[in-house]
Amino acid sequence: MDKTIYFVRHGESTFNEWRTRSILTFSWIFVKDPMIIDAPLSRKGEQQVASLHQEILDKKLHETVELIITSPLTRAIQTTLGGFEGSAAPVQVHACCREMLDTACDIGRQPAGTADPGAMRNLNGSDLAAAFGALDFTGLQDYWWLPEMPAALPQPPTTAKDVAPLRETTVDVDRRIRQLLALLRDLPQRHIAVVCHSSFIKRATKATRKLANCEIHAIALRDLEALHP
Secondary structure (H helix, E strand, O other), rough: OOEEEEEEEEEOHHHHHHHHHHHHHHHHHHOOOOOOOOOEEEEHHHHHHHHHHHHHHHHHHHOOOOOOEEOOOOHHHHHHHHOOOOOOOOOOHHHHOOOOOOOOOOOOOOOOOOOOOHHOOOOOOOHHHHHHHOOOOOOOOOOOOOOOOOOOOOOOOOHHHHHHOOOOOOHHHHHHHHHHHHHHHHHHOEEEEEOOOOHHHHHHHOOOOOOOOOOEEEEEEHHHHHOOO
């Protein structure tokens, strides 16, 4: 029997909030990246997640969804925990559905303690295990947000110029989409939610637009696979 995948975009992040404001004020002309590493949800994003939670209850997705896969970026984890609060479905953290690395907000935090504390500067410098103790991060590698493991420990970026060499290509993202498809294919569950990001979802589903914050898009796995022969 076929599987149904429920893509869910995270709520508005503090980067999304800045981006909207910068467009309205034209400040983006002078500042291209506010350097918000691993951007968390904004206050509006938290409200959107509360509305998402109600939508999930109304549609009984908290009963239908058997497994939740989340990106390790903070805004996705916060959306997962808030949107699916009360659901009995287990949560797995997988780096393959992270956002396409473009700005500092797409740079993550280490799964657990590291000798390089500068690489996890967010929410008082805590690592993911310390910030979200209810989830299992043991499957994540250090520097999981980079296309390849660095030969030497990278310095934490402080400017947009520092971020530029870290950016991913569409080839990198397509490789991760294939990893996600293989994962979804091998899982025994038939109804799986994937909480992740607009650019990743748009490329995975070959949609003509990005999902709105906290929007849900259901697609059959066979249709998803047909988009990536």
